[in-house]
Amino acid sequence: NAGVMQNPRHLVRRRGQEARLRCSPMKGHSHVYWYRQLPEEGLKFMVYLQKENIIDESGMPKERFSAEFPKEGPSILRIQQVVRGDSAAYFCASSSQGWTGHYDEQYFGPGTRLTVT
Amino acid sequence: KNEVEQSPQNLTAQEGEFITINCSYSVGISALHWLQQHPGGGIVSLFMLSSGKKKHGRLIATINIQEKHSSLHITASHPRDSAVYICAVRSDFGNEKLTFGTGTRLTIIP
Numbered sequence: 001n002a003g004v005m006q007n008p009r010h011l012v013r014r015r016g017q018e019a020r021l022r023c024s025p026m027k028g029h030s031h032v033y034w035y036r037q038l039p040e041e042g043l044k045f046m047v048y049l050q051k052e053n054i055i056d057e058s059g060m061p062k063e064r065f066s067a068e069f070p071k072e073g074p075s076i077l078r079i080q081q082v083v084r085g086d087s088a089a090y091f092c093a094s095s096s097q098g099w100t101g102h103y104d105e106q107y108f109g110p111g112t113r114l115t116v117t
Numbered sequence: 118k119n120e121v122e123q124s125p126q127n128l129t130a131q132e133g134e135f136i137t138i139n140c141s142y143s144v145g146i147s148a149l150h151w152l153q154q155h156p157g158g159g160i161v162s163l164f165m166l167s168s169g170k171k172k173h174g175r176l177i178a179t180i181n182i183q184e185k186h187s188s189l190h191i192t193a194s195h196p197r198d199s200a201v202y203i204c205a206v207r208s209d210f211g212n213e214k215l216t217f218g219t220g221t222r223l224t225i226i227p
Contacts, residue, residue, distance in 0.1 A: 031213065033213070033215070042203070105165035108161070
């Protein structure tokens with residue numbers, strides 16, 4: 001029973017390139033969350049997705065960042081034209097919706113460490 | 118003022134000591150999470166609480182909804198407990214994003 005998987009674990013990009021981060025939720029989970037942890041800072045919410053829908057993107061920078069969670073395949077966090085300030089650890093978490101309608105706890109992936117040179 | 122405040126920010130203790138980490142929040146919540154982040158960076162969910170108390174091994178988490186306060190306790194602490202402990206809240210039902218405290222860095226000395 002694999003947990004939340006993220007790849008790549010480490011990603012190095014030059015300024016101006018694109019970064020694509022992938023997240024495969026736990027089996028049976030249909031909710032995905034992306035969080036960012038800047039160096040020496042706490043975790044911050046970015047976006048919450050269900051299959052084929054963005055539910056809350058209030059934490060996403062308005063430009064260059066986008067996220068999707070297609071019907072088939074992993075969730076993708078895409079950063080276009082990366083800048084040094086994008087260097088951070090990006091964590092994905094997933095959860096399922098319990099029968100009561102209350103959401104279960106979130107399970108975190110190992111993170112992708114993005115370095116922009 | 119952050120919505121979620123943790124104290125202390127750093128804590129160093131001797132092996133075997135009883136550890137308490139505190140979390141206060143200023144918003145209504147549907148649940149509170151305690152997370153552990155090891156030096157390698159991975160995050161493990163320790164507890165999810167909406168009321169009362171939970172225990173898992175040497176770890177105990179409590180929450181007081183009226184006082185908007187939660188504590189994480191570690192009994193018989195061990196060097197392998199050294200990590201950053203993070204409190205996070207889910208603000209209300211239907212809004213599932215987590216808001217995080219800045220973490221407590223715990224170091225247990227043998």
